[in-house]
Amino acid sequence: MAENSKNAVTLGPLIHNPLEIKRLAKNYNVNYVDSIEKIDKNIKRVIVRTHGIPKKDLQKLKEKKVEIIDATCPFVKKPQEIVEEMSRLEYDIVIFGDINHPEIKGVMSYSVHERVFVVLDIDELKKIKLKEHIATVAQTTRKIQDYLKITDYLIKNYKEVRVFNTICNATFENQDAVRALAKDADIMIIIGGKNSSNTKQLYNIAKEYAQSHLIENEKEINPEWFKGKKLCGISAGASTPEWLVEKIISKIKEVTWN
Template sequence: MQIKLAESYGFCFGVKRAIKIAENTQNASTIGPLIHNNEEINRLRENFNVKTLHDISEAKGVDKAIIRTHGIPKKDLEKLVNSNVEVINATCPYVTKPQEICEKMSQEGYEIVIFGDANHPEVKGVESYAIHGAFVVQSIDELEQIVFKKGKIAVVSQTTRKVSEFLEITSHLITHYKEVRVFNTICNATFENQDAARKLAKEADVVIVIGGKNSSNTKQLHSICKEYCPDSFLVESEKDLDPSWFNGKMLCGVTAGASTPDWIIQKIIEKISEIKV
């Protein structure tokens, strides 16, 4: 069985930046998991003494607090900055952008629509910058339940969503409302990884998607791969691999989410190579 890697996969700019910040800021604590990858979080804790706090209520007595790549709500950030804690902001610049857009557009009287998962930490952070709140939706059905009072709408996306689904949301808004400002805040790495995953899944007969099971961008990659290759599986480590997945397969495609380091990808590829097909 041949093993083929996607043309674009793994660590994105924002994650690389956050990891480097954490490694250079030893004996610190992150507000929430720095990235959505438990294996890498464990490595940072064991090798650099970077601990993970659930929220800012646990930051009392902490010397250094690192803001996660997904960002945190605006009020929480302000509280930390005004405390005695040294704050190191590792929020991805691609996440900072929709935060700034929501704040600016709401100041200008626009109602804010965020395409994304309301429970995702990135979306919670972005939403907090909308002065009068925001509508968070994942489908046109949810969008149709909203009563817009001003008729001026600004829409942004969670950075790791599918482009095709964002287009559905924006097309619906544009055809139903007079003034709609669309800001494409899906990051470049998401575009590239999704396109590469789609291309790989079309030719492979089994695909392994590597990443945290709570990672939005990894789940999106898995969803795309399953559209074209039904035997697509999401794994966090080599322990999740099932030898039966590879029975009778000729080409195994491998891709990885933006929070997946190379050392995990390599371990999984080595394990797949050992499996007797």
């Protein structure tokens, strides 16, 4: 794989996990660039990150005549398609998510008009003057409870609201599992990149019920956390590799059993 990937880069980090990105670069020579302008002329293959990229950037890649390997998550492609279709039908688009997140930047770019609004809460939504016909989608890793607050407000205040549930199933399941585990645990360890939206959501849920810590690697573990604790719950973000989870579990056993 190292030889095959010698002339390949990802456009943006493939996933939001710094240690896995470093492992891919070290073991397989797969590096990333943060803009199309930084793609060297010797590069033959460009891998599109799992979060997707803006539509105009995809067109620029095609014009560079490189082989494009599209690793965009299918759950991310869905809101892209919905936004494109509903904007063609002249619906205002409301996106529940973080406007600075690469996934949302990509989704926004698929609208054929400029009436696209990104919000994180109802207070932001109230400041926007929308038309009577609205379509709404959500960032795939957001909490469903928060999205329901947005959709409930829209339905109560506007004539027609098309609601598309674009939060991925895995996100639902992980969040429910963390909630159930945290209710019983004395301490929760959430493993994943601190720049990962779904990992931060898991951490936010866990800390509602138990002492919780978000860590990227085993070096961040503090033995003091576990003193007087009986049950430690562990969960990880979607982009956290299994090898890292196992390494952290081993470290926790080491500091708690000695």
